[in-house]
Amino acid sequence: xxxxxxxxxxxxxVFKMHGAEVLDTPIFELKETLxxxxxxxxxxxxxxxxxxxxxxxxxxxxxRYQISKVYRRDNPSKGRYRxxxxxxxxxxxxxxxxxxxxxVIVVLNQLLDKLDIGTYELLDDMLDICGVPAxxxxxxxxGIDKLDKQTFEQVKKELVxxxxxxxxxxxxxxxxxxxxxxxxxxxxxLKSEGSKFLENCGSVxxxxxxxxxxxxxxxxxxxxxxxxxLSLARGLDYLFASKFCRAKP
Amino acid sequence: xxxxxxxxxxxxxVFKMHGAEALDTPVFELKETLxxxxxxxxKLIYDLADxxxxxxxxxxxxxxxxxxxxxxxxxxxxxRYQISKVYRRDNPSKGRYRxxxxxxxxxxxxxxxxxxxxxVIVVLNQLLDKLDIGTYEIKFNHRKLLDGMLDICGVPAxxxxxxxxSIDKLDKQTFEQVKKELVxxxxxxxxxxxxxxxxxxxxxxxxxxxxxLKAEGSKFLENSGSVxxxxxxxxxxxxxxxxxxxxxxxxxLSLARGLDYYTGVIYxxxFKGTTQVGSIAAGGxxxxxxxxxxxxxxxxxxxxxxxxxxxxxxEQQAKDRNQVVRATDTQVLVSILGKDVxxxxxxxxxxxxxxxxxxxKVSKRVMDHITFAKQKGIPWMVLVGESELAxxxxxxxxxxxxxxxxxSREDYxxxxxxRL
Numbered sequence: 035x036x037x038x039x040x041x042x043x044x045x046x047x048v049f050k051m052h053g054a055e056v057l058d059t060p061i062f063e064l065k066e067t068l069x070x071x072x073x074x075x076x077x078x079x080x081x082x083x084x085x086x087x088x089x090x091x092x093x094x095x096x097x098r099y100q101i102s103k104v105y106r107r108d109n110p111s112k113g114r115y116r117x118x119x120x121x122x123x124x125x126x127x128x129x130x131x132x133x134x135x136x137x138v139i140v141v142l143n144q145l146l147d148k149l150d151i152g153t154y155e156l157l158d159d160m161l162d163i164c165g166v167p168a169x170x171x172x173x174x175x176x177g178i179d180k181l182d183k184q185t186f187e188q189v190k191k192e193l194v195x196x197x198x199x200x201x202x203x204x205x206x207x208x209x210x211x212x213x214x215x216x217x218x219x220x221x222x223x224l225k226s227e228g229s230k231f232l233e234n235c236g237s238v239x240x241x242x243x244x245x246x247x248x249x250x251x252x253x254x255x256x257x258x259x260x261x262x263x264l265s266l267a268r269g270l271d272y273l274f275a276s277k278f279c280r281a282k283p
Numbered sequence: 284x285x286x287x288x289x290x291x292x293x294x295x296x297v298f299k300m301h302g303a304e305a306l307d308t309p310v311f312e313l314k315e316t317l318x319x320x321x322x323x324x325x326k327l328i329y330d331l332a333d334x335x336x337x338x339x340x341x342x343x344x345x346x347x348x349x350x351x352x353x354x355x356x357x358x359x360x361x362x363r364y365q366i367s368k369v370y371r372r373d374n375p376s377k378g379r380y381r382x383x384x385x386x387x388x389x390x391x392x393x394x395x396x397x398x399x400x401x402x403v404i405v406v407l408n409q410l411l412d413k414l415d416i417g418t419y420e421i422k423f424n425h426r427k428l429l430d431g432m433l434d435i436c437g438v439p440a441x442x443x444x445x446x447x448x449s450i451d452k453l454d455k456q457t458f459e460q461v462k463k464e465l466v467x468x469x470x471x472x473x474x475x476x477x478x479x480x481x482x483x484x485x486x487x488x489x490x491x492x493x494x495x496l497k498a499e500g501s502k503f504l505e506n507s508g509s510v511x512x513x514x515x516x517x518x519x520x521x522x523x524x525x526x527x528x529x530x531x532x533x534x535x536l537s538l539a540r541g542l543d544y545y546t547g548v549i550y551x552x553x554f555k556g557t558t559q560v561g562s563i564a565a566g567g568x569x570x571x572x573x574x575x576x577x578x579x580x581x582x583x584x585x586x587x588x589x590x591x592x593x594x595x596x597x598e599q600q601a602k603d604r605n606q607v608v609r610a611t612d613t614q615v616l617v618s619i620l621g622k623d624v625x626x627x628x629x630x631x632x633x634x635x636x637x638x639x640x641x642x643x644k645v646s647k648r649v650m651d652h653i654t655f656a657k658q659k660g661i662p663w664m665v666l667v668g669e670s671e672l673a674x675x676x677x678x679x680x681x682x683x684x685x686x687x688x689x690x691s692r693e694d695y696x697x698x699x700x701x702r703l
Contacts, residue, residue, distance in 0.1 A: 038307075039305065050611065050612055050640055051635060051638065051639075051640040051641070052635075052640070052641075052642070053611050053613040053640060053641070053642035053659070054611065055610035055611045056288070060382050061310060061341075061368065061370075061382060076310075076331075097611075097642070103310065105310075107334065107336075117309050117310060129645070130622055130624050130645040131624070132624050133624045133627065133643060133645055136624065136628055137643065140632075140635070144635070246624055246625065249625050249628075250624055250625050250627075250628035251628075253625060253628045253629045253632060254628050254631075254632040254635075255632070
């Protein structure tokens with residue numbers, strides 16, 4: 035328990051250094067409201083409760099941290115629990131583009147440095163533009179997200195047979211998600227003349243934002259551990275714009 | 284939240300000073316673990332829906348989980364603390380929540396009589412003193428005395444627990460109301476109820492009441508359980524006197540505590556100030572609880588602090604003293620007059636590297652920065668506009684004093700540090 039207490043203390047001090055106030059939310063949220071008592075469910079993560087808190091209290095900005103337990107009816111295995119701690123740091127609000135994104139990546143770097151767990155990689159990626167219809171976006175992302183554990187052949191099968199993509203689209207995805215390297219290196223490749231990413235105005239804006247972000251992170255000496263990895267998709271529905279942050283031991 | 288963090292830190296340090304290790308238990312227990320432990324309060328337990336696995340319920344307190352932990356791990360001794368939330372389907376009111384923190388300290392194991400009980404009450408005193416909430420009183424009784432009393436008054440043994448829950452209401456109801464419940468709902472005779480009434484009125488300083496109960500002719504001397512209790516209390520009071528912890532104790536024969544599992548000393552701390560919060564801490568000895576899980580008895584004694592009520596008191600104190608409590612401790616606001624995120628990152632990074640807590644703000648309007656800093660209570664600003672960038676300098680601004688000084692880019696971190 036002493037190791038745990040120390041880690042929590044280190045983590046909280048990094049969060050506080052970045053101006054976060056601590057937020058506590060109830061362990062269960064409303065499932066729906068019924069007569070005679072509300073049906074509630076134990077929280078699955080700390081992000082949805084945070085969003086609910088902002089909406090409920092009509093807040094337009096908040097920088098908060100929360101170190102609390104979450105609950106998942108998973109199959110327990112090594113490292114996979116049904117009740118476990120998460121340490122969340124979020125910046126909500128309207129800011130100059132990339133200002134907040136930059137700060138969150140710095141926080142992640144600082145956490146992992148101070149927790150002293152050895153080498154790690156930050157993976158950064160960009161949304162796919164290979165002709166996937168918008169409504170299939172999230173579900174394709176969950177498929178791509180499995181590439182850290184499965185081969186592309188297995189993921190392609192799921193994309194074509196279960197998610198209904200054409201074989202060509204899946205192959206186009208395959209060619210791009212192989213790309214992985216240092217941030218500026220991949221960025222230059224994606225911005226070079228003839229790049230398909232320049233044909234999509236969403237990705238043009240993304241490339242510009244990432245340029246700012248990488249410069250800022252370079253100033254903060256936080257770029258060395260970043261890997262621009264186009265296969266990082268993150269399974270959860272609500273993440274978009276620049277997605278990042280999976281640490282590998 | 285700063286008051287809360289401070290309070291938890293104070294509480295944990297008292298616990299650690301008494302050799303307690305931190306214990307964490309799951310937020311839900313098997314339903315069967317919690318059943319039958321809380322008497323009439325069992326209806327307040329939250330049940331989780333049946334999803335095809337084991338039936339579970341959210342924990343109602345931290346004591347039953349601790350007992351379950353001891354039994355499950357076959358431990359015969361442990362001194363532990365736990366600061367966690369518990370869940371009760373109560374009617375929410377002032378100071379009464381459905382989800383709230385408790386801070387528990389328990390000593391489990393076989394020790395010389397009263398050794399552990401003495402330490403727990405000292406812990407309670409130290410907690411309440413260090414939390415600086417003002418004057419308080421610790422009401423005190425012993426389960427065996429209660430049982431002895433009921434026996435003397437003619438209550439049949441099988442009604443002991445249910446009569447105790449009624450007596451427990453005497454802190455909120457008059458004896459007339461409780462007597463009505465005893466006679467009409469619990470089936471006692473009026474004489475028995477009156478006899479109980481005469482005894483539970485007794486309340487006073489520990490040695491004073493103890494002397495009365497031990498006096499020749501006292502009915503308590505006729506019951507072996509209460510004779511043992513009186514002997515234990517004598518030792519305990521002497522020890523507490525040595526530790527200067529007797530003054531806040533009030534021996535109160537109406538203290539019954541609603542829970543089924545107490546077997547020895549029981550106590551409850553109440554705040555004597557103006558904020559009405561009900562009891563702020565309670566506990567007792569519960570020698571038979573662990574055995575209910577494992578068949579092997581492990582004696583234990585502990586105390587639980589209801590921190591939410593302490594917060595209510597401290598928040599009122601802060602209001603009364605006109606204290607403003609900041610939500611964050613941010614020391615510096617890095618203010619870029621313009622839109623340049625890269626400049627912000629260049630200026631803020633050395634501050635973070637120096638462990639100075641800092642926020643960035645990028646806006647063309649100076650008032651935006653100053654308003655933000657005042658709202659958050661941030662004392663210092665590092666202000667940089669186009670002219671400062673060009674000349675390689677930085678303005679340091681003290682918000683409260685409204686004073687500015689200009690320093691070079693190389694030195695600003697050191698200059699700030701001198702002033703923080």
